Amino acid sequence: xxxxxxxxxxxxxxxxxxxxxxxxxxxxxxxxxxxxxxxxxxxxxxxxxxxxxxxxxxxxxxxxxxxxxxxxxxxxxxxxxxxxxxxxxxxxxxxxxxxxxxxxxxxxx
Amino acid sequence: xxxxxxxxxxxxxxxxxxxxxxxxxxxxxxxxxxxxxxxxxxxxxxxxxxxxxxxxxxxxxxxxxxxxxxxxxxxxxxxxxxxxxxxxxxxxxxxxxxxxxxxxxxxxxxxxx
Numbered sequence: 001x002x003x004x005x006x007x008x009x010x011x012x013x014x015x016x017x018x019x020x021x022x023x024x025x026x027x028x029x030x031x032x033x034x035x036x037x038x039x040x041x042x043x044x045x046x047x048x049x050x051x052x053x054x055x056x057x058x059x060x061x062x063x064x065x066x067x068x069x070x071x072x073x074x075x076x077x078x079x080x081x082x083x084x085x086x087x088x089x090x091x092x093x094x095x096x097x098x099x100x101x102x103x104x105x106x107x108x109x
Numbered sequence: 110x111x112x113x114x115x116x117x118x119x120x121x122x123x124x125x126x127x128x129x130x131x132x133x134x135x136x137x138x139x140x141x142x143x144x145x146x147x148x149x150x151x152x153x154x155x156x157x158x159x160x161x162x163x164x165x166x167x168x169x170x171x172x173x174x175x176x177x178x179x180x181x182x183x184x185x186x187x188x189x190x191x192x193x194x195x196x197x198x199x200x201x202x203x204x205x206x207x208x209x210x211x212x213x214x215x216x217x218x219x220x221x222x
Contacts, residue, residue, distance in 0.1 A: 034210075043199055043213040044152065088151055096165060097211065099151035 002027040004091050006100035014108050019076040021103050023089030026070070032092040033065055033072045037085045038102065044088055048074060079107045112136075113214035115200050121220045124190060130217045132183040132200030140206040141183040143175060144199040146216075152199055158183060159206040190221045 003026040013019040021035075032051050036044035050056045050063040050072065062075040072091075076083055084107045089100040113134045122128050132141065139160050144152035157165035158177040172194075174186040183200055197218050201211040 041218075043197075043216045046210060046212070049210060095206075096154055096157065101151050 002030075002091075002093055002098055004089055004098050004100035006087075006089050006103045008101055009104040010106045011103055012106045012108055013079050015079055015081060017079055019079045019083065019105055019107070021074040021076075021087050021089075021105065023072045023074075023091075023100055024070055025072070025089075025091045025098075027091070027093050028067075028070060030070075030091045030093050033063070034090040034092070034097070035061075035063060035074045036088040036090060036099075037083075038088060039085045076105075081107045081109055083107050113200055113202055113212050115198075115214035115217050117217060118215065119218050119220075121222065122187065122190065123222050124192070126190075127186070127188045129187065130185040130198055130200075130219075132185075132214055133181055134202040134212070134214075135181055136202065136204075136212070137180075138202035138204055138212075139180060140203045141177065142201040142203075142211065143173075143183070143185050144201065144213075146197045146199055156185075157206065164206060187219075190219075192221050195219055195221045 005024045035048040037047050038044045048063040050065045056063045060077045064073045086102040086104050088102045090097045116131045141158045143155040146152045155169045156175045161177045172189050176184040197216045199216045200214040203211045
């Protein structure tokens with residue numbers, strides 16, 4: 001059974017600080033990794049994807065991938081109250097994407 | 110344009126009703142997906158259409174029947190649903206079945222009475 005694990009949270013972070021979200025996956029053959037943001041009652045919105053080991057930065061967001069450790073993370077710098085949402089880690093294997101259960105992030109004003 | 114549209118936004122139906130959910134994309138994507146999402150849970154894959162053919166059915170009960178009339182449209186026909194089928198139904202599309210980026214529609218919130 002291929003699994004994607006995330007801490008459900010809530011993760012509370014002061015406004016302006018760095019929020020760090022973590023995800024581990026079981027399928028060593030996984031090829032692509034995604035972070036989606038989902039506000040309550042809304043659909044998931046893709047915010048980052050990463051394929052290669054290392055860091056990938058886009059604005060305030062940085063995705064980090066370590067395939068040897070089967071670990072992917074998302075850093076959000078200068079956290080804003082609008083970043084409060086559930087963050088879904090998704091991992092692509094051979095034929096489909098598997099979602100983690102999501103981490104609820106709460107940015108404290 | 111990265112928009113996937115879904116109609117209706119909300120749907121209430123009885124267990125004996127027949128209804129359909131619709132999804133449309135005009136990005137030229139050749140793979141389309143139906144997901145079901147319950148509250149505080151991740152999306153669960155139901156069906157994948159690849160080049161208008163059903164390629165994955167995640168053992169979904171037959172009371173859910175997908176249809177792909179053309180490369181831009183995806184329907185989900187509902188019949189004899191149960192209250193536990195109440196959920197947010199999400200449509201997504203990607204460039205191709207191995208496409209890395211799936212774009213989600215806004216979803217249809219379904220309530221079965």
